[in-house]
Amino acid sequence: MKICRFDDNRLGLVEGDEVRDVTAALEVLPSHRYPLPTVDPMIANLGRLRQEIRRIAPSAPTLPLAGRRLLAPVANPGKVIAAPVNYRKHLEEAREDATIHFNNQVAEIQQIGLFLKANSSIVGAGHGVEIQHPDRRNDHEAELVLVIGKAGRNIPRERAFEHIAAYSGGLDMTVRGPQERSMRKSIDSYTVVGPWIVTADELKDPQALDFWLTVNGEPRQRANTRDLVLDIPTLIETASSYYTLQPGDLLFTGTPEGVARVVDGDVIVVEFEGIGRMEVDVRNATRSYA
């Protein structure tokens, strides 16, 4: 099942180039008062929600996908975990390019581990990326995103897939420079998730997925998830040995070679086999006090 969020917080079931408006299915989610839960309520109740979506879909209104404004498919993840330099060829290109590695900050993922991105940086494809420091190099990083479905800590790699509810595409947007990754990659709109989530039962082999990214039609990145340095089970095992994984948590699995700069006016297109394609506009952020 492909589930999107669109326009004014509508919930959609994606079918080809159409979307069924199944917002009414959200009624099955529990309502919350303060304090809010540390899970994403939609993902935490995904089984029940999917039943309701199936029940109401036949009579739900159908809209063309074109023209819909796609929002981040998971609205309230508890955390966003990300894997740095998790493709061998990206490690090589980073080591060769001083504008990427900054005094050889780049090391193997086995040594430096994972990092966190601020939840406030999450947007959907329809929002686009707002470049906050246009004088610096801002890069695209296409990445497969795991959506955690079941809570767990110290998850052994053999059990890893039991904890994944869904998959999505992502852009781990990055301003290059000497600062911590958590700062450079947490700028508002620098975590693009989309175009929607695909539930795990529908994605045949997440460990052999082709994906590619173009900027203004020019090919930049093309890779397959089989070339991950730390594969999906290892990422889950590693992450959960530090943080309890919660339903709705997102895990960005790392970007392959081909990272490059984007500037105001660019259009990024990124497509993941079996998931979908998203178009993301790039513009400069307004610099005024607000």
Ligand code: MN
């Ligand atoms: Mn990345």
